[in-house]
Amino acid sequence: xNANPPSLESLAARSGGILLTERAVAAGWPESRLRxxxxxxxxxxxxxxxxxxxxxxPDLRMRLRAAQLRHPQLVASHRSAAALWGFDLLNEGRGExxxxxxxxxxxxxxxxxxxRVHRLRLGxxxxxxxxxxxxxxxxRTVADLLRSLPLHEAVIAADSAFRQGAACVPQxxxxxxxxxxxxxxxxxxxxxxxxxxxxxSAAESKARLEMRGAGLFPESQxxxxxxxxxxxxLDFLFRREGLAVExxxxxxxxxxxxxxxxxxxxxxxxxxxxxxxVLRFTADDVFHRPRQMVRTVRRTLSALxxxx
Numbered sequence: 244x245n246a247n248p249p250s251l252e253s254l255a256a257r258s259g260g261i262l263l264t265e266r267a268v269a270a271g272w273p274e275s276r277l278r279x280x281x282x283x284x285x286x287x288x289x290x291x292x293x294x295x296x297x298x299x300x301p302d303l304r305m306r307l308r309a310a311q312l313r314h315p316q317l318v319a320s321h322r323s324a325a326a327l328w329g330f331d332l333l334n335e336g337r338g339e340x341x342x343x344x345x346x347x348x349x350x351x352x353x354x355x356x357x358x359r360v361h362r363l364r365l366g367x368x369x370x371x372x373x374x375x376x377x378x379x380x381x382x383r384t385v386a387d388l389l390r391s392l393p394l395h396e397a398v399i400a401a402d403s404a405f406r407q408g409a410a411c412v413p414q415x416x417x418x419x420x421x422x423x424x425x426x427x428x429x430x431x432x433x434x435x436x437x438x439x440x441x442x443x444s445a446a447e448s449k450a451r452l453e454m455r456g457a458g459l460f461p462e463s464q465x466x467x468x469x470x471x472x473x474x475x476x477l478d479f480l481f482r483r484e485g486l487a488v489e490x491x492x493x494x495x496x497x498x499x500x501x502x503x504x505x506x507x508x509x510x511x512x513x514x515x516x517x518x519x520x521v522l523r524f525t526a527d528d529v530f531h532r533p534r535q536m537v538r539t540v541r542r543t544l545s546a547l548x549x550x551x
Contacts, residue, residue, distance in 0.1 A: 247271075248267070248270050248271030248272045249270055249271075251267060251272075251277075251280065251281070251284075251286075252296070254266055254267055254270060255294075255296050258308075258312055259308065260295060260296035260298070260299045260305075261289070261293060261294070261295060261296075261305070261308060261309050261312055262281075262286065262293070262294045262295075262296070263292060263293055263312065263313060264277060264281075264292045264293070264294065265292060281294055284297055285297040287299065287301040289301060289305065289306050289309035289310070289357070290306070290309050290310050290313055290355060290357050290358070291355070291356060291357070292313060293309040293310075293312065293313050295309065302341075303323060303326055303327075303341045303343065304327070304374065304376065306343050306357070306358075307319050307323060307327075307343060307345075307376055308375070308376060310343060310345060310355065310357075310358055311376065311377060314347075314353060314355075316347060316348065316353075317345040317346070317347055317353070317360070317377075318345060318346045318347075318365060318370055318377045318378060318379060319343075319344070319345055319346075319376055319377065319378035319379070320344055320345060320346035320361060320363075320378065320379045320383075320384065320387055321344040321346075321359075321361065321379075321384070321387050321388060321391055322341070322342065322344050322388070322392075323341075323342075323343055323344040323345065323378070324344075324378040324379045324384040324387075325384055325388060325400055325404075326341065327373055327374070327376065327378050328373070328378075328381055328384060328404070328407075328409060329403075329407065330384070330385075330388075330400045330403040330404050330407075330409075331399050331400055331402070331403035331444075331445040331448075332396070332399075332400060333395065333396045333399055333400075333445070333530075334396070342358070342359060343355075343357065343358035343359070344358065344359045344361070345358055345359070345360050345361070346360070346361045346362075346363050346365055346379065347360050347361070347362055348362075348363070348364065348365050361387075363425075364422065365379070365383075368380070369382075369383040381404055381409035381410045382410045382414045382415055382418050383418060384404070385400070385401050385404050385409075385410050385415050385418075386415055386418040386419055386422075386431065388400045388401065389401060389415070389419070389430075389431035389432075389434045389435055390425065390426070390427040390428065390430065390431045391427070394430075394434055394437070394452070395449060395452050397431075397434045398434055398437050398438050398448055398452060399445050399448045399449060399452075401415070401434070401435065401438045402438055402439060402440070402442040402445075402448040403445065403448075405438065405440035405442075406440065406442060406443070411440070412435065412438065412440060415435055416432070416435060419431050419432055419435070437452065437455070439451060439463055439464075441463060441464040442463070442464075443464070443478065444490070444526075445526075446490045446491070446526040446529045446530065447463075447478050447490050449529050449530060449533070450478070450479070450488070450490045450524065450529045450533075450536065451463060451479070453529070453533040453536065453537055454479070454488075454537060454540065457537045457541070459481075459537070459540060459541065459544075461479040461480055461481045461486075461488060462479065462480050462481075462482060463478065463479055464476055464477070464478070465477045465479075465480040465482075467480070467487075467512075467515050467517045467518060468515070469511045469512065469514060469515045470514050470515070470516075471511055471514075473511060475508065475511070475512060475515075477489065477512075477518075478490050480517070480518070481544060482517070483549040483550060484519070484520075484544050484547040484548075484549055484550070485517060485518055485519030485520065485547060485550055486518075486519065486520050486521075486522065486540070486543055486544055486547055487512060487518045487520070487521045487522070488521075488522050488523075488524070488540060489521060489522070489523045489524070490523075490524050490525075490526070490529060491523065491524065491525045491526060509521065509523070519547055519550070520543060520547060522539060522540060522543060524536050524539075
């Protein structure tokens, strides 16, 4: 046994601040002393037998690195892969409490207490590398989400991927068809049919789904020309009634100039021949008060007789 084993910091430095206990034991650290030092110095347990340096945040990326350092065959997938690609997720998928999701190729058995491990077929062409992490490629990630998430969450994530240009609808249809025997493939196809690559934000996707669920089917991303000659793109338009529905994103524009421009745009739209009424909803309205939003839209539509 090495009486003066190397410091834990130096052992972890080889892996970007991640320490494997088996590596420390092999370097001469007695297990009882090692456990004491790790807890005393505030190292973060990431996986069984894997610890993060006290100065590192145990966020999703670091916990994925820890899992792949101990089990190189694992690939980040589903919500974890979506978070790495930057797709919109309804529930928190990136922080310290986000669930780690990984895929282990079918036929291999691996259970981790700190993560959800899917056993699925996975081709090399369905795996990519991002920031040193192995993860499912965008098209495969979208297909997995459509199969595994509730409808609204799946469509919002897929819309985000399409909006970013990371994938397109025909590619995802092909991916679902290529593995059609997997469970929930029929559900995934139905969800894909409800996607809209033109959706401008997660809030727009959610508003569209809520209105469709209530039997309301506006056109989305409609271009209109105002009397001043300006071209505007409306989030939604009920053309027969002349009702425009605008959904504000989570981010407020934040400057007086932007606020002035928003007010001018709203007033300009009010004079557009194709628009008789404009409703504006915030992201909070859409995500936290969707029934109220739908009731407002329905009530306004009933007060606007069709123009033709």
